[in-house]
Amino acid sequence: MSKYRFITPHRAGKWYSDLSLAKRFAHVIGAGFLDNRSGEFVAYPGTKLEVAGAMLRD
Structure with missing residues (x-):
């Protein structure tokens, strides 16, 4: 499952x-x-x- 957030030059948002x-x-x-x-x-x-994804396992 991926998570998303927006980043500006001065701030980072929450992960959704x-x-x-x-x-x-x-x-x-x-x-x-x-x-x-x-x-x-x-x-x-x-x-x-910014996108953070879960690592897939075999």
């Missing part, structure tokens, strides 16, 4: 299990916002998405 949740709460750290009209995420300059 779903990308849509990470996008919804990105405004808390000033990483971006969800556009109400289009429903698309708008990231501010310098914002990066």
